[in-house]
Amino acid sequence: MSKQRILVLGAGRMAEAIFAGLLRTQREYIEEIVVANRSDKSRLHELQEQYGVTVTTDWREHVRSADTVLLAMPPQNHRDVLRELAPHLQGQLVVTVAAGIGIGLLEDLLPARTPVAWVMPNTAAGIGESISLYTCGQHVGPEQRDVLQMILAGIGEAAECTEQQVHDLTAITGSAPAFLYAFAEELEAAAQSYGVTPATARKLVAQMIYGSAAMLRAGSDPAELRDGVTTPGGATAAGLRVMEERGFSDMMQDAVRATNARARYMANE
Ligand SMILES: NC(=O)c1ccc[n+]([C@@H]2O[C@H](COP(=O)([O-])OP(=O)(O)OC[C@H]3O[C@@H](n4cnc5c(N)ncnc54)[C@H](OP(=O)(O)O)[C@@H]3O)[C@@H](O)[C@H]2O)c1
Structure with missing residues (x-):
């Protein structure tokens, strides 16, 4: 697997838990982590100081160079962000950790053949002890699966499920x-x-x-x-x-x- 540039949209508790875990256990696979929110610059500054991540309130300019886009913002904001993200994508893996967001919504709103995955972690991700459920879209190939496994291993244990099971569990x-x-x-x-x-x-x-x-x-x-x-x-x-x-x-x-x-x-x- 090549070293990954990961663009994280959302700079809240779950975003921090995930990239903190990646930086702690998977650093050899990480080229750069870019973290974005809409407006809270003091939060971004704090994350930059603590983890050395790149931060921005304008994520659009970082999509092209990203290998993976991780959506870690509230479920309600997904539709708007997915529509805005769509024209910038060139086959990158798009992963969401939002509750209730299924693979179908990602595949519907993103360009055809975009590889997508839905991961449902928990807060123990912050100490590398999450049990995360995940499910992959129809265009996820072996390389993207490796990236997904690398991300999941950075935050704990994981179990692959059907989309319905992720909803139910x-x-x-x-x-x-x-x-x-x-x-x-x-x-x-x-x-x-x-x-x-x-x-x-x-x-x-x-x-x-x-x-x-x-x-x-x-x-x-x-x-x-x-x-x-x-x-x-x-x-x-x-x-x-x-x-x-x-x-x-x-x-x-x-x-x-x-x-x-x-x-x-x-x-x-
Ligand atoms: N916390 C958990 O235990 C847990 C467990 C499983 C899954 N999740 C999922 O993780 C996601 C985030 O939860 P959280 O607990 O981390 O929430 P949070 O602490 O409230 O953080 C949400 C973050 O999203 C940012 N944001 C909102 N809209 C955005 C947009 N359009 N573009 C970029 N950034 C945006 C917010 O910053 P601005 O307002 O400044 O933009 C904030 O940094 C949710 O979808 C949730 O369902 C959380």
């Missing part, structure tokens, strides 16, 4: 970290109510989640792990019963459905 991999953090907040609050300091509460909860995640990741079944902690009629069983009585299962399924519905709505706005 966005809540599970992209948004569920927020569900988990809400869970952590409640446990930290409970710990503090028993008199421990915020720092101790954080340590207890973070290590509990980390250890539990490590056991899951090692391949254990969550139901078996839950059983392993739960003596019938015991203390944990009493807590789980409250979760069940309050509709935990329905609540989680509804949260997933609401997330996906909102992602689709925003993409169509």
